[in-house]
Amino acid sequence: MSERLVNMLSTEEIAARVRDLGAQITKDYKDKNLVLVVVLKGSFVFASDLCRAIDLPLRIDFLGVRSYGEGTESSGVVQITHDLSKPIANEDVIIVEDIVDTGLTIAHLMDLFRTRNPRSVKVCALLHKPARARVSVGIDYLGFTIEDKFVVGYGLDFAERYRNIPYIGVVERS
Numbered sequence: 001m002s003e004r005l006v007n008m009l010s011t012e013e014i015a016a017r018v019r020d021l022g023a024q025i026t027k028d029y030k031d032k033n034l035v036l037v038v039v040l041k042g043s044f045v046f047a048s049d050l051c052r053a054i055d056l057p058l059r060i061d062f063l064g065v066r067s068y069g070e071g072t073e074s075s076g077v078v079q080i081t082h083d084l085s086k087p088i089a090n091e092d093v094i095i096v097e098d099i100v101d102t103g104l105t106i107a108h109l110m111d112l113f114r115t116r117n118p119r120s121v122k123v124c125a126l127l128h129k130p131a132r133a134r135v136s137v138g139i140d141y142l143g144f145t146i147e148d149k150f151v152v153g154y155g156l157d158f159a160e161r162y163r164n165i166p167y168i169g170v171v172e173r174s
């Protein structure tokens with residue numbers, strides 16, 4: 001069986017959208033204590049481009065999560081495998097996610113973070129698949145809405161492969 005990647009979003013399309021998101025966040029967080037919380041591993045490529053598109057002093061922290069689910073479906077039960085390095089009390093947090101699919105992971109993280117008394121918590125996601133939403137989550141900064149396909153590249157994996165592909169694609173088997 002052979003595999004090929006079909007392009008869904010090009011490197012150029014992603015770069016332009018990430019620049020826009022960065023400009024919007026720069027406007028909105030001028031007088032705030034911005035902390036970008038990068039949800040590992042899938043968001044690391046998006047976050048590294050996004051943080052360089054934000055022209056503000058900011059802090060970056062990382063959160064490792066493991067989602068227990070069946071197959072490719074998330075269950076919403078999220079285990080923290082690597083916690084933040086510092087408290088977020090009184091800070092303005094943006095959670096940076098690669099993709100919001102069922103919404104269960106981000107809903108869980110929002111609940112968790114609110115117990116830590118930040119001044120505000122918002123969500124920035126590169127991709128959203130509304131067709132599979134199980135809970136409604138507000139995405140404050142969104143890159144692209146996509147159809148219900150399993151995507152890889154730009155940090156997103158399939159069994160740990162494809163994270164280094166510089167665009168978003170769909171794996172096709174023949």
Ligand code: 5GP
Binds near residue numbers: 098106157
């Ligand atoms: P949710 O809890 O919203 O269903 O799941 C979010 C997580 O599931 C994402 O952060 C990502 O790790 C994984 N995920 C959901 N859809 C996709 C997809 O199309 N491709 C890849 N590579 N991961 C996905």
